[in-house]
Amino acid sequence: MTTIIDGNEIADRIRADVSDCAARLADEGVTPGLATVLMSDDGASETYVSMKQRACEETGIEGIHRVLDPDASAETLLQQIDDFNDDPSVHGILVQMPVPDHVDSQVVLERIDPMKDVDGFHPENVGRVVTGDARYKPCTPHGIQKLLEAADVETEGKDAVVVGRSNIVGKPMANLLVQKAPGGNATTTVCHSRTDDLAEKTRAADVVIAAAGVPEMITGDMLSEGCTVIDVGVNRVDADTEKGYELVGDVEFESASEKADAITPVPGGVGPMTIAMLMYNTVKAASLQSG
Numbered sequence: 001m002t003t004i005i006d007g008n009e010i011a012d013r014i015r016a017d018v019s020d021c022a023a024r025l026a027d028e029g030v031t032p033g034l035a036t037v038l039m040s041d042d043g044a045s046e047t048y049v050s051m052k053q054r055a056c057e058e059t060g061i062e063g064i065h066r067v068l069d070p071d072a073s074a075e076t077l078l079q080q081i082d083d084f085n086d087d088p089s090v091h092g093i094l095v096q097m098p099v100p101d102h103v104d105s106q107v108v109l110e111r112i113d114p115m116k117d118v119d120g121f122h123p124e125n126v127g128r129v130v131t132g133d134a135r136y137k138p139c140t141p142h143g144i145q146k147l148l149e150a151a152d153v154e155t156e157g158k159d160a161v162v163v164g165r166s167n168i169v170g171k172p173m174a175n176l177l178v179q180k181a182p183g184g185n186a187t188t189t190v191c192h193s194r195t196d197d198l199a200e201k202t203r204a205a206d207v208v209i210a211a212a213g214v215p216e217m218i219t220g221d222m223l224s225e226g227c228t229v230i231d232v233g234v235n236r237v238d239a240d241t242e243k244g245y246e247l248v249g250d251v252e253f254e255s256a257s258e259k260a261d262a263i264t265p266v267p268g269g270v271g272p273m274t275i276a277m278l279m280y281n282t283v284k285a286a287s288l289q290s291g
């Protein structure tokens with residue numbers, strides 16, 4: 001029997017713990033605050049940010065949301081970040097990526113006060129993950145660690161293959177998997193668009209984490225019997241539905257679930273975990289800044 005790892009259920013548990021922490025902080029006079037900035041008219045980005053804001057409301061975090069015109073100057077965005085950096089009621093700042101082409105995303109990420117960088121994208125926080133001294137673990141890879149833990153999937157001594165090398169998921173995921181720590185200690189291979197014979201690599205893996213952004217690229221024949229599959233992909237593909245599209249992962253669920261012992265669905269797998277870990281980091285940020 002294949003276990004379908006229920007990200008909604010695991011995320012709900014984490015969010016309940018986060019709510020308790022937020023309530024304790026509020027009793028001490030500190031309401032955790034998360035500022036989000038959206039500088040895009042991409043529908044998916046709008047949806048993600050509104051889900052993050054809704055999660056704030058549900059966990060006792062004060063959500064502050066700014067929408068900037070995608071044609072606004074980079075300086076406008078940087079000024080907004082400076083204002084949030086200086087505002088003591090804001091403990092976490094998130095600029096939804098991607099930003100428009102005329103804005104240098106690295107400059108944006110480096111402008112955020114590292115103590116308020118609840119995404120964990122500032123080079124200081126990236127470096128701390130690499131050295132095993134994380135302040136804020138990036139939300140999606142951290143959420144995946146929590147999913148694996150909840151599904152009793154041991155990573156120690158196992159072969160893990162991460163497909164995708166983005167700064168948001170692939171690279172930090174690989175860094176967490178190789179850490180000498182629970183949820184780590186895996187022998188980790190990072191595959192990407194230039195990898196020769198991807199199937200050979202994924203077939204040798206105990207754990208496959210698909211984060212390439214290519215619809216249904218990982219098929220059952222690329223997997224070994226009994227492996228664990230984590231699907232990070234959220235791809236909109238044209239379909240005869242009310243919205244005109246449907247969401248599919250980077251994994252072909254049907255064929256993959258015939259091989260895997262445990263697998264995450266899309267939607268309802270990794271997605272809810274990313275938001276839960278963002279709430280977790282925000283409460284941690286409030287605690288660090290008030291302590």
Ligand code: GUN
Binds near residue numbers: 098139168274
């Ligand atoms: N765009 C896609 N995923 C993320 C994320 O986790 N954080 C931010 N800021 N932007 C994203």
